[in-house]
Amino acid sequence: MMDEQPTEISQGAVYCQRDLASVLLTAEQIAARVAELGRQITRDYGGQPVVVLGVLNGVVVFLADLLRHLDLPCEVDFVTLASYGSSTVSSGEITLVREPRLPLEGKRVLVVEDIVDTGRTLAWLVNWLRERAAEVRVCCLLDKASRREVPVRLDYVGFEIPDAFVVGYGLDFAQAYRNLPYVAVLKPEVYQR
Numbered sequence: 001m002m003d004e005q006p007t008e009i010s011q012g013a014v015y016c017q018r019d020l021a022s023v024l025l026t027a028e029q030i031a032a033r034v035a036e037l038g039r040q041i042t043r044d045y046g047g048q049p050v051v052v053l054g055v056l057n058g059v060v061v062f063l064a065d066l067l068r069h070l071d072l073p074c075e076v077d078f079v080t081l082a083s084y085g086s087s088t089v090s091s092g093e094i095t096l097v098r099e100p101r102l103p104l105e106g107k108r109v110l111v112v113e114d115i116v117d118t119g120r121t122l123a124w125l126v127n128w129l130r131e132r133a134a135e136v137r138v139c140c141l142l143d144k145a146s147r148r149e150v151p152v153r154l155d156y157v158g159f160e161i162p163d164a165f166v167v168g169y170g171l172d173f174a175q176a177y178r179n180l181p182y183v184a185v186l187k188p189e190v191y192q193r
C-alpha cells in the first residue's frame, strides 16, 4: 500500500515524497523570512554598495529570492568550495575550486550561504575573504547552531533549525531534492542506505 503523506509534502515532491519525513519550513514561511532579511540588510547597508557572494550550489534558490529584496547597489558573484568528508558531514580539508571573478579589494562583501552546520566551511571562507575585502558579513538561511564546532559570526540568519539532515529550497543530498519549494527533513534511511 502507498504511504499517505500530508499535502504539504506532496506539493512539488510527488516524485520523491517517500524519501521525506516532514516539512520543516513551508514555502510561505521561507518567503516571509527572506523578505524580512532583505529589508534588514537593506537598512543596515544604508545604500552602500555590496558584493553579494553566493556559495554554490546550495545557495542558488535562496540567493535568487534574497537578491530581489535588496534595495542596494549590488554586484553578484559566486564561489565553490570543496570539502572532503562523507555525503552528509563535511570534514577536514577545504579548497576553493571557484574563486570570485570580481575584484574584492576595498569592497564590502556579503557572503550568502544555504546552511551552516559545523561552521568549518564558512569559517575557512570568511578567513580567506578577510585577507582580500574591506568588510565581510555573512547571511545564511539555516543555522544548525547545536552542531557548531568552529565559531563563526553570522550577521543574518533565516532560521535556527534542529540537528536533522534537510533538503529542498536549494539544499541537496547527493545532488537531489534541490528543486523542492520548501525545506524538508530527509528520512535517515535515505542517507544511511
Ligand code: IMP
Binding pocket: 058, 088, 089, 090, 114, 115, 116, 117, 118, 119, 120, 121, 122, 164, 165, 166, 167, 171, 172, 173
Ligand atoms: P559545515 O562546514 O559543516 O558548516 O557544512 C556546511 C555545508 O554542509 C553546507 O554548505 C551544505 O553543503 C552541507 N550541509 C550541512 N548540513 C546539511 C543539511 O542538513 N542538508 C544539506 N546540506 C547540508
